[in-house]
Amino acid sequence: RRPNLREILANTSEAPWTLAAFMAYLSSNHCLETLEFTMDADRYKQHYMKMMANAGPTGVPSPKDRDFVQELWERLVEAYIRPSGSREVNIPSNVRDPILRKRPDELPPAPETLDPAVDKIHELMDESLLVPFLNSVYPHSGSPTTGSRPFNASQESITRLSQSHDDRQHRARDASTRNSSPPYAAAEQTGSRSYSPTSNLHRKSTPTSSSARQRRLTEAISENSTSAYPGMTDDSGDSPMHDSPTTPPTSPPLSDLNHPLG
Template identity: 45%
Template sequence: MSYASRSNSKELVKRPTLSEVLSDATAPPYTLKAFMTYLSESHCLETLQFTLAAKEYCETYNSFVDQAGEPNVTTDPSAGRHLRMLYQLLLTTYIIPGAPREVNLSSDMRDSLLRYKDQLTPPLPEVLEPGVRYIQELMENSIFLLFLNSCATPSCQDLAPEASDMIGVSVDSSVRRSGDESTQSVRVNSKRPFLSHHMRSWSWPPWGRQPD
């Protein structure tokens, strides 16, 4: 085998999976920030934003599960309000037709998520599972492959410094626009603001209960 062939084979082995990149544990040029920049330049950043928003909802829901494994969202009004706020924000940002960052879901998946729009009890994290898996598969089979190929060029090293700021969703502005004082109170008292730590390690699937 020639030196060039060995080098090419080595390069292929180095290519990470999507999950590895999302875990922010990969070396340059395959970093999470580089992937975020590529998605932004390709006008596809909402796909990653949606998966992270869903992950945040699932983790927040699981944080309100008691030691016996039962959700206390029905007995804790502030927990229920906070989760409904997060779910409504997810719907209005990514799911409702014409949403500012609408993602490409099938009509069945979209209708399934919208079914809980006006429900008083926040939906279980598993409700988001089909949509999250579908969007991840779309990324993995299309834009992620293009990203890996682009990393063979020096331009992949030029990271936009503002890329990490573009991933989040501002709850503060949404709450201010809504004028909902009760929701605002929940936001202020919450220990887990929506997408405030988007760079933390990714876990899959996001709806499993996290260890205490």
């Protein structure tokens, strides 16, 4: 039986459709940020809950904890949600805009604010990535073959998921020239951009060498093997919850912030 997306993400699916193979497939198609976004959104939720647990009966967290969680929010939004972000994910404007408009009050934004975006990304992975991935590896092979053409997969789907390196690098250079503009001005300029659920899942991935990517994949999977969900690994003794994610080919935006909550 072929696994569903939930089983793959929970790393409970049988070979060859393992989490390691799925991450390798996303990396080879330059759309790993789709999975990284869901991991960092989950990490933000964990830190938010930890902050509130430390607040005690008053329900008012310490300024230090509040500022740290607020920084996590800002980095997540800048990387994944803001148009032209370094790892911008493909979500429609009616999902993106409410997140961009969210301003901190006495507390950082609640994790539930990200739920519509996380649900949309799961939907996109399920509809546009899961079947090509399942078809890209052979059930009887000794090891997954993620670089080959998917068996019986739609060539149109793969083409849409596989834009050229030159196009991505050109967009990255264009984005760098806009970094001096106010973030919300950039959002207003691109707010009317069309949305396509089967394309541009991988706008901002940074290409790396095959050997470096494979090394990072191996390290990430070995660390994730004890976690019920990817991204909640114990890789830093001084991180807030000892759970900074390590994912290939580069670390997600939230993985390098170290601050003990409480």
